[in-house]
Amino acid sequence: DAFSSDAIPTHLLTREAFAAYLRHIAPGGVLAVHVTNRYVDLKPVVRGAAVALGLEAEHVPSFENGTGWSSDWMLLARDRALLDEEVVSAATLPPQGRADEIPWTDDWSNLFRVLKR
Numbered sequence: 001d002a003f004s005s006d007a008i009p010t011h012l013l014t015r016e017a018f019a020a021y022l023r024h025i026a027p028g029g030v031l032a033v034h035v036t037n038r039y040v041d042l043k044p045v046v047r048g049a050a051v052a053l054g055l056e057a058e059h060v061p062s063f064e065n066g067t068g069w070s071s072d073w074m075l076l077a078r079d080r081a082l083l084d085e086e087v088v089s090a091a092t093l094p095p096q097g098r099a100d101e102i103p104w105t106d107d108w109s110n111l112f113r114v115l116k117r
Contacts, residue, residue: 008040010109018049018076030083031076035059041114046074048103056080058092 011017021031035042043059050057060073075092077083083092102113 008037008042008111010104010111011106013042013045013049014104014106014109015049015052016106018053018055022053022055022078028079028082029077031055033074033076034071035074036071039116040111041116043072043074044100044102044114045104045109046076047099048101050074050076051101052103054078056083058083058088060088060091061093 018031025031033042033046035046047057049055055076055078057074057076060075062070062072075083075088082088102110104110
């Protein structure tokens with residue numbers, strides 16, 4: 001997993017990278033992106049790529065289960081119905097206000113904008 005450390009592989013989170021991932025996903029498929037990080041909130045970056053490519057996106061958090069470990073994921077799909085399925089919608093958080101969208105490209109990224117406060 002490229003995101004298992006606190007070093008951010010920005011080249012894997014650009015609009016161009018997501019376009020490449022989509023070329024390899026079957027119709028009806030879902031792209032799951034691991035966004036867990038102690039210092040950086042990657043959800044706005046993934047949402048930005050989703051909006052730029054016309055995809056639907058949902059945040060699927062996990063919570064500590066006593067082990068001290070949890071992970072957050074973003075699910076991206078071309079078809080909203082896939083993310084509205086009961087098993088997926090039960091795992092997502094309801095939207096809370098307008099979510100930020102910060103699309104990174106191969107030419108631009110800004111870690112300062114996504115630092116956690």
